[in-house]
Amino acid sequence: MSTAAARHQRLHAELRERICLLDYPPGTKLSEEALAAEFGTSRTPLRRVLARLEDEGLVESRHGIGTLVTDVDxxxxxxxxxxxxxxxxxxxxxxxxxxxxxxxxxxxxxxxxxxxxxxxxxxxxxxxxxxxxxxxxxxxxxxxxxxxxxxxxxxxxxxxxxxxxxxxxxxxxxxxxxxxxxxxxxxxxxxxxxxxxxxxxxxxxxxxxxxxx
Amino acid sequence: MSTAAARHQRLHAELRERICLLDYPPGTKLSEEALAAEFGTSRTPLRRVLARLEDEGLVESRHGIGTLVTDVDxxxxxxxxxxxxxxxxxxxxxxxxxxxxxxxxxxxxxxxxxxxxxxxxxxxxxxxxxxxxxxxxxxxxxxxxxxxxxxxxxxxxxxxxxxxxxxxxxxxxxxxxxxxxxxxxxxxxxxxxxxxxxxxxxxxxxxxxxxxx
DNA sequence: ACAGCCAGAGTTGTGCACAACTGTCTAGCT
DNA sequence: AGCTAGACAGTTGTGCACAACTCTGGCTGT
The missing domain is CATH 1.20.120.530 (GntR ligand-binding domain-like)
Structure with missing residues (x-):
């Protein structure tokens, strides 16, 4: 239990920091596959992290387009x-x-x-x-x-x-x-x-x- | 886009209501497979709904055990x-x-x-x-x-x-x-x-x- | 020349099979 | 009888293949 949940927290915090420090400026297209490869997992666990970031209003996933960092309204x-x-x-x-x-x-x-x-x-x-x-x-x-x-x-x-x-x-x-x-x-x-x-x-x-x- | 997001919202609201109206009392074990069958989808979209409910503190998923409705502390x-x-x-x-x-x-x-x-x-x-x-x-x-x-x-x-x-x-x-x-x-x-x-x-x-x- | 369409690449969403994990029950040994 | 180990059933977590969708670019017909 701890390993999966811990990794989720780790990836979530990492991506959130990259977004908030503008390593990923608003409008950046985040590739699920590239991020999954970087963190050494498959898309499935990564998608859960992105879903959470979407619920928090930091990214927005569009079918067929990509997962975009939201812009600052x-x-x-x-x-x-x-x-x-x-x-x-x-x-x-x-x-x-x-x-x-x-x-x-x-x-x-x-x-x-x-x-x-x-x-x-x-x-x-x-x-x-x-x-x-x-x-x-x-x-x-x-x-x-x-x-x-x-x-x-x-x-x-x-x-x-x-x-x-x-x-x-x-x-x-x-x-x-x-x-x-x-x-x-x-x-x-x-x-x-x-x-x-x-x-x-x-x-x-x-x-x-x-x-x- | 709309259909997937709309279904997510619908299932989320439905499960949240069942939890809040005590149709699922605290401690209830929610079966991903049973719920997926009830709503006519596979486990994958349903798991995203449960993940959101977990972030909101209404359920808690434990590997190998099940997804339990949290009790009221x-x-x-x-x-x-x-x-x-x-x-x-x-x-x-x-x-x-x-x-x-x-x-x-x-x-x-x-x-x-x-x-x-x-x-x-x-x-x-x-x-x-x-x-x-x-x-x-x-x-x-x-x-x-x-x-x-x-x-x-x-x-x-x-x-x-x-x-x-x-x-x-x-x-x-x-x-x-x-x-x-x-x-x-x-x-x-x-x-x-x-x-x-x-x-x-x-x-x-x-x-x-x-x-x- | 221009409009429309079609094919292709690239992306997220879905379904399924299997891995990982937990609790229980039973068989066998002491 | 009691205890331990192991098989087993049931659940969530992961990886992969494919479906669904969007945009782009070029091609073709008029």
């Missing part, structure tokens, strides 16, 4: 962001977990990685760190449904930042990101998970503002 | 309800749609169906009407992500009511339900979608209270 993404905004604040309200030493070690690690990023700004490294930091933020709530829901919506919007960064100031974004993590470290140091969630919400909101200019 | 359901509570209120905040004559016709129809239900109380009819009414409530927002997210969580918790009703007063529940729909009719008549959403939230909250006694 701004009207839809605005709605997703509005929803994410509210959900991110809920992390501090729905079963917020106590701030353990392990959590503090994590946020400190994120701060140092943020400092490294600011020293050597890079879009892809930013996106990867942002994704990991998002997962950390969700780990502050004990509500599994909230975590899963927020994650699902996050991956829907994750591509927007990378498509917007050419029109933005990368170094400035890195500095703002590092600032957010430092603020969060302060909030968590005071044991205030709710405050950390509100900081997250505020920065998501401001990030959307900067991107949509 | 109260700790998890409490978390889902907490989240649903907040989401239901968002219907009135995120892109609330104007109240059209068609909407008023719908709510009036729901009120009359509620009156019929109160005249002849029946658990299964209640559950079915409740499901339809939930869909109507979501149709009041223009935010597709909110609709899909709320629906997903709704189906996770839909089975709780039917399992709790033996310990409750069916006729009283029908009366309360009818009352909610009448209140909502008043709110919508005033064009106040946000008020309708708050009424929904209040009744979900109270319903949970009554069930958990």
């Amino acid at each position: 701004m009207a839809l993404m605005t709605q997703v962001y509005d929803l994410r905004l509210h959900l991110s604040a809920l992390v501090g309200q729905l079963d917020p977990l106590p701030v353990t030493p392990a959590v503090m070690a994590e946020i400190r690690d994120f701060v140092s990685r943020g400092e490294a990023l600011l020293a050597a700004p890079d879009p892809r490294a930013f996106a990867a760190l942002n994704s990991a930091y998002h997962g950390f933020g969700l780990s502050l709530t004990g509500s599994a449904p909230l975590r899963e829901t927020a994650a699902r919506l996050y991956y829907l919007t994750a591509r927007i930042w990378l498509t917007s960064i050419p029109r933005m100031n990368l170094r400035s974004e890195c500095a703002i990101f590092l600032g957010e993590m430092r603020e969060t470290e302060t909030a968590l140091d005071a044991g205030d998970t709710a405050a950390a969630a509100l900081i997250r919400r505020a920065h998501i909101s401001m990030s959307v503002r900067r991107m949509s200019r | 109260m700790a998890l359901m409490t978390q889902v309800y907490d989240l649903r509570l907040h989401l239901s209120a968002l219907v009135g905040q995120l892109d609330p749609l104007p109240v059209t004559p068609a909407v008023m016709a719908e709510i009036r129809d729901f009120v009359s169906r509620g009156e019929a239900l109160l005249a002849a109380p029946d658990p299964r009819a209640f559950a079915a009407l409740n499901s339809a009414y939930h869909g109507f409530g979501l149709s009041l927002t223009g935010s597709a992500p909110l609709r899909e997210t709320a629906a997903r969580l709704y189906y996770l918790t839909a089975r709780i009511w039917l399992t709790s009703i033996p310990r409750m007063n069916l006729r009283s529940e029908c009366a309360i339900f009818l009352g909610e729909m009448r209140e909502t009719e008043t709110a919508l008549d005033a064009g106040d979608t946000a008020a309708a959403a708050l009424i929904r939230r209040a009744h979900i909250s109270m319903s949970v209270r009554r069930m958990s006694r």
